[in-house]
Amino acid sequence: MIMGCLEGNCHFVNGNFRARARVQRVHNILEKINIGAGRIRMFNLSAGEGAKFAAYANEFVDQIQELGPSPINVARKKEAKNVPTGEITA
Amino acid sequence: MITGTPKPIEEILQMLEPYDNIVLAGCFGCVTVCRVGGEKEVEVLASTLRLAREASGKKITIKEVCLERQCDPEYIETMRPYVEDYQAVLSIACGAGIQFLAEKFTTTPLLPGINTGFLGVTERQGEWAERCQGCGDCVLHLTGGICPVTRCAKSLFHGPCGGSAKGICEVDKSVPCGWQLIIDRLKALNQMDNYCKLKPYKGWNSSRDGGPRRIVREDMI
Ligand code: SF4
Numbered sequence A: 001m002i003m004g005c006l007e008g009n010c011h012f013v014n015g016n017f018r019a020r021a022r023v024q025r026v027h028n029i030l031e032k033i034n035i036g037a038g039r040i041r042m043f044n045l046s047a048g049e050g051a052k053f054a055a056y057a058n059e060f061v062d063q064i065q066e067l068g069p070s071p072i073n074v075a076r077k078k079e080a081k082n083v084p085t086g087e088i089t090a
Numbered sequence B: 001m002i003t004g005t006p007k008p009i010e011e012i013l014q015m016l017e018p019y020d021n022i023v024l025a026g027c028f029g030c031v032t033v034c035r036v037g038g039e040k041e042v043e044v045l046a047s048t049l050r051l052a053r054e055a056s057g058k059k060i061t062i063k064e065v066c067l068e069r070q071c072d073p074e075y076i077e078t079m080r081p082y083v084e085d086y087q088a089v090l091s092i093a094c095g096a097g098i099q100f101l102a103e104k105f106t107t108t109p110l111l112p113g114i115n116t117g118f119l120g121v122t123e124r125q126g127e128w129a130e131r132c133q134g135c136g137d138c139v140l141h142l143t144g145g146i147c148p149v150t151r152c153a154k155s156l157f158h159g160p161c162g163g164s165a166k167g168i169c170e171v172d173k174s175v176p177c178g179w180q181l182i183i184d185r186l187k188a189l190n191q192m193d194n195y196c197k198l199k200p201y202k203g204w205n206s207s208r209d210g211g212p213r214r215i216v217r218e219d220m221i
């Protein structure tokens, strides 16, 4: 989750637009490698919008939960299961 | 500088399919400046590849390096102590750098991570444009500092073709006619007489048409 200042209000003139373009690039990479583009998202809000920040955070949490575990975690868990534990099961 | 663009990640993943232990080599030269093959790009590409491979259940080990220049042997030699420990080298330098690595490390497969583009300039941050095709017989002194080989889409040598309209080239509306640029500039410099000094024909044997080129400087050997 990347937070930028409101569009048109950037202290560095176009810093938040540039950030958006870069987030979009990461978005595209995540999509291409099947990790899920929805795992990154940029929001714009001003420093005084605390309630909005909380709402965006909740929205993103919902989005992530809906996506489920990341394919990386799934692969890691699978690998952990395959590691011999040394226990005798017979 | 020599410019380039990243190869699509799918293509790189496909090339890496047989390997699980590689070196990813960047270059601090041209490809760092055009943001396609420097240290930062090595880091981003290595992370992307690790994520992609781990998610597909086939992990990959990547050693990240960035050489001062991949087109000079002394920097390449810094890789020699460990290169044999890896199954392949993925390079994101220009095609010259990648080939030089391949020449030096004969038993290790070399893979290109970028598509090398052209000799160009940074017109503004994030935008590069071609300026020279290395023809080997420069005429910029006669053409107002504007290259007819590169800026004219057809590399014409004695003025525009019939497709030049209102200063725009017929191949693409976003491309200015190279010859319009040259004539405008010669007029502004009061050097239109230079136009008549261009050779009746251009010899292309100093260009790629004469085969792979070589420069030998006896005073430096
Ligand atoms: S290897 Fe290619 S990119 Fe690197 S410095 Fe040499 S010419 Fe430039």
Ligand code: SF4
Residues within 6 Å of the ligand: B131, B132, B133, B134, B135, B136, B137, B138, B139, B140, B147, B148, B149, B150
């Ligand atoms: S005339 Fe030849 S050497 Fe000169 S800029 Fe054009 S392509 Fe390059």
